[in-house]
Amino acid sequence: MPRVLAFLLLVTLAFANPRLGLHEGFTRLVFDLPEGSHYRLVEREGRLVLELEAALPAADVRVGSPELLGYKVEGKIVELRPRPGVRVKAFVLKGTAPGTYRLVLDFQKAPLPVAKKPDPPKPVVVLDPGHGGPDPGATHAFPGLGLLMEKRITLDVALRVKRILEAKGIRVILTRSTDTDLAPPTESDLWKRKLADLKKRALMADPKKTLFVSIHVNAAPRPARGVETYFLGRAADPEALRLAVWENGGGAVGQRLTRETETLTDKVLKDLLAQANLAFSEELAGKIEARLSRAAGSPDRGVHSAPLYVLRYARIPAVLVEVGFINHPKEGRALATPAHRQAVAEGIAEGILQFLAGGAYAFK
Ligand SMILES: [Zn+2]
Missing domain, CATH: 2.60.40.3500 (Immunoglobulin-like)
Incomplete structure (x- = not known):
């Protein structure tokens, strides 16, 4: 039972x-x-x-x-x-x-999807190694050193800046990473080549990026030494105008591009948003100039405005830095050494990092 x-x-x-x-x-x-x-x-x-x-x-x-x-x-x-x-x-x-x-x-x-706090946007830095390909930029021959070319120095420095910034978690885009310019290879007209090349670089300073730094090497009729940093504007002195003509392609091409950029700069200066952006560009220029001068041990020749075509389309803080004079007996020789280029790169990177730390880049 x-x-x-x-x-x-x-x-x-x-x-x-x-x-x-x-x-x-x-x-x-x-x-x-x-x-x-x-x-x-x-x-x-x-x-x-x-x-x-x-x-x-x-x-x-x-x-x-x-x-x-x-x-x-x-x-x-x-x-x-x-x-x-x-x-x-x-x-x-x-x-x-x-x-x-x-x-x-x-x-x-099902748990409600938790609204994720958006991560602060990761900075994206555009580095523009000046010149390249058929355009060597400034050149100078020192006995025993061969021919120094601006295009090689700018690329090497840009690659070094890139490495430093990437180690800090910053995304870096190069306008060129090899010995080339950005003009169509078939274009033989000098004016059209320079225009196409600079325009392509300039257009990379779009609002999806955080800031734009074009890297160049100076050359002076008389031996000069030191670093200079530029933002877009009218040239305040003949020296800044000379530099703009040179970096805009030199000769007749450079003069024409400089005139065009001046006309546009006048328009830009009437636009409030562009003015704010130029103020940030000037701030970025100041930070790079100070850090670069110190790191490279080169005289600080100041921050200037100039009608530089490569900065004309920028919708983000954008500057052009001259890292030294290729034809200065001491500075030119130094620019040929990896150690000095590394110091230059560290100075530029420090300036960029200091600017980013200020948070001003959030403005667009
Ligand atoms: Zn240049």
Whole structure:
């Protein structure tokens, strides 16, 4: 007789309808199932269905909790009706009676997507190694050193600045990374070549970037020494104008591009947003100038404005830095050495980092 009782008890436990638990944040259904029997939780035609191997007494239960509307049992099939946006987690536990196990279904509202705080935009620095390809820029021959070319110095310095900035987690884009200019290779007209080349570089100073630094090497009719940094504007003195004509392509090409840039600069200066951007450019120029002068041990020749074509389209802080004079007996020779170029690169990078740390770049 006790044997029969145990059997009945088992049957009652194993084949009863699920037990319902209402909890803060979730609704739980617990099924007591015969040990060794299988279950499957499937989605069928948009309905959530629990398939069992053992039949349960028919039932149609309205739960009405925040997570579960109800469920319906028809033999071995249990149709579950969670509310929209509710997730179901299924797991098994040891049975409370011998020969059974518990299948637990937890209905829980999917957590609301947490609005992620947007990360501060990662700075993107554009470095423009001046000249390249058929355009060597300034050149000078020292006895025993061969021909020094501006285009080689600017590229080497830019690559060094890039490495330093990237080590600080800053993205760096180079306008060129090899010995080439950006003009179409088939273009033979000098004016068109220079225009296309400078325009392509200039257009990279778009609002998706943080700041733009064009790197150049100076050359003077009379030996001079030191570093200078420029932002876009009218030339305040003949020296700045001379430099603009030179960096805008030199000769007739440089003069024409300089005149065009002057006309545009006058327009730019009437625009309030552009004015604000120029103020940031001047600030960036000041930081690079000071750090570069110190790091390179070169005289600080100051920050100047000049109608430089490569800065004319900039919608972000943009400057042109002259890292020294290629034809100065001491400075020119120094620019031929990796050690001095590294010092120059460190100075420029420090200036950029100091500017970025100021947070002013967020302005666009
Ligand atoms: Zn140059």
